[in-house]
Amino acid sequence: MSPRARHLAALAAAGAAVVAFSGHIGSPNTFFDGDAGPYRIHVVVQVPPVVPGLAEITVRVLAGRADAVTVRPIFWRTGERGSPPADPARPVPGDPRLFTGQLWLMEAGTYNVRIDVRGADGAGAALVPVTAAATRRLAMQAPLGWLLAALGAFLAVGLVWIVGAAVREGGVPAGEAPDPRRRARARVAMLAAAGAVALALTGGRAWWNRVDAAYRRNLYRPLAVRAHVDARAGAPTLTVAIADSAWTSGRMTPLTTEHGKLMHLFLVRLPARDAFAHVHPEPVDSTTFRVRLPPLPAGRYRILADIVHESGFAETLTDIVEVPAPGAATAPHDAAAAPPTATDPDDTWHVGGADSPPGALQTARLEDGSTIAWRHPPLVAGRDAALRFTVTGPDGRPATLEPYIGMLGHAAVLRDDDSVFVHLHPMGSFAMASRETLQRRERGDTGTGRWFRPAPADPGAAPPMAHHAPAARPASAIEFPFAFPRPGDYRIWVQVKRAGHVLTGVFDAHVGADPRGGGRAD
């Protein structure tokens, strides 16, 4: 089938539409801030409503004299050699620093979008991972269904009628009536035509149902997990088990590390969202992860676990757990398993809500007496605007931030109904590991070849195409490229590190609807 025909078939399948998925929940678009050689660029990839489908990409050149930008999607399995040539991105009239282009994403899975920038400052390239997956099947709207049914009936009846008229009156001179023999033949022909139409409709229906069933089978669902907390001897331990045949059957590529961890797990207390933790469970076996919990207040918690597969596919697994009161012993679920002995020094937690209500200037007090501030215009769904936070020390001077888990800052964004969750860092909204695994594949290395364990350090590895520029220079401000996908109320936990301590600032955001009607991503 040609790409176009497949595209049409995908569209035809029960009026189905797909949205691509970026490894987070409910926020499909990818944001990137980084370097393409001598140029500093900001990239937004709006993933297509169908796969195969067209992604919209905008590239803003923030620094450097650029005059040409090309974009190229590289699928993880086919690599650079099996990918289509680069397409030019067109400059936007009236804005010489903005370029837009379109990319065909032909298959569900992870792509590296290669962005090449050329101009007076030379040539540079950046890779932005984009994940496309079908996540939804839309029902056909009733009025459209009735309209199509009426048109179809008109065509079917019309075809039978035309066959009858052709046989009955085809050879009859104008003005003469057809004889009874012709009329009888016409009736037989109409019967045959009706039979043929009925067969074609039945066949079409079978084809339609088959395409629809295949589409439903391939709908993206995050891996199912089962999580529970054991509290023995005052050391509550969280166990997360991947309980999904897609994983246990070994059909998926193993996991790889993101910033040195196989799993980044966030806990948020329900319903008030007044307790938060960011922990890193360690693998116990091929399906089970375990971590000693920090001293969190008792209650029900939403867990959100970010993982990245070696295919570059990033996803967020979620469940709800009950954390017991300190000192309360629960019946152990798994008496044989010993709790982990060490606690990851990068595990952090914070108890408390936002210090200031949503507004143009919001501040939060941090544990060490410093202050984090967020100044922003009114927030609008779908509007691309970086979230920028500044940190001031207790002495009122700009604080010097240190990298925390490889990045100058981390932000966890959660909508009040849990329908949107994003883990942001200053480079953007994607998993760094998605890009690294695709680059490793590009060098001919298909993976670790070992079940599940993190890849060993690779001395032959080429340096990543864009370095972690924000972490290289001291700063008191951090910026996360992002656009809230939908209107609503969000809570944001911003994590920075200062003088060796990880500090968490909590903010509430009220996001309005785009008056032009955009910003819908559900």
Ligand SMILES: [Cu+2]
């Ligand atoms: Cu983490």
